[in-house]
Amino acid sequence: MNKVSDDGESDDGLVTCEGHGEQPPSFVCVHLAESQPDAQSIGFNWNCEGGDLLANCDACEKHADAEGFLSDAFFEENFAVICRSSFIEMAAANDVTLEAITNAEPTATHDPSL
Numbered sequence: 383m384n385k386v387s388d389d390g391e392s393d394d395g396l397v398t399c400e401g402h403g404e405q406p407p408s409f410v411c412v413h414l415a416e417s418q419p420d421a422q423s424i425g426f427n428w429n430c431e432g433g434d435l436l437a438n439c440d441a442c443e444k445h446a447d448a449e450g451f452l453s454d455a456f457f458e459e460n461f462a463v464i465c466r467s468s469f470i471e472m473a474a475a476n477d478v479t480l481e482a483i484t485n486a487e488p489t490a491t492h493d494p495s496l
Contacts, residue, residue, distance in 0.1 A: 409434060409457075411437070411442040433487070435466060
């Protein structure tokens with residue numbers, strides 16, 4: 383996975399990724415962020431709530447409440463920012479199609495060429 387720069391988001395809401403340049407931000411649990419594509423699957427539970435792509439592993443999914451939401455404190459302690467293109471690569475490695483992602487995203491939040 384390509385790392386996002388330490389300076390985080392720019393004024394336009396984009397993050398700078400070492401491999402993909404400026405991209406919209408996405409969020410994954412630290413377990414997914416540290417996983418390797420060829421390693422045994424740890425689960426890939428994703429959604430696009432509120433316009434942001436977010437994914438977590440099966441272990442983190444167990445911390446969700448009855449409605450499927452993680453607490454803010456859990457999210458802040460256990461999630462990392464990655465770029466949208468890195469998220470798409472990670473999703474593809476977990477059999478999630480680009481079409482599923484773009485269908486879930488609000489149309490104004492992404493450039494289909496990314």
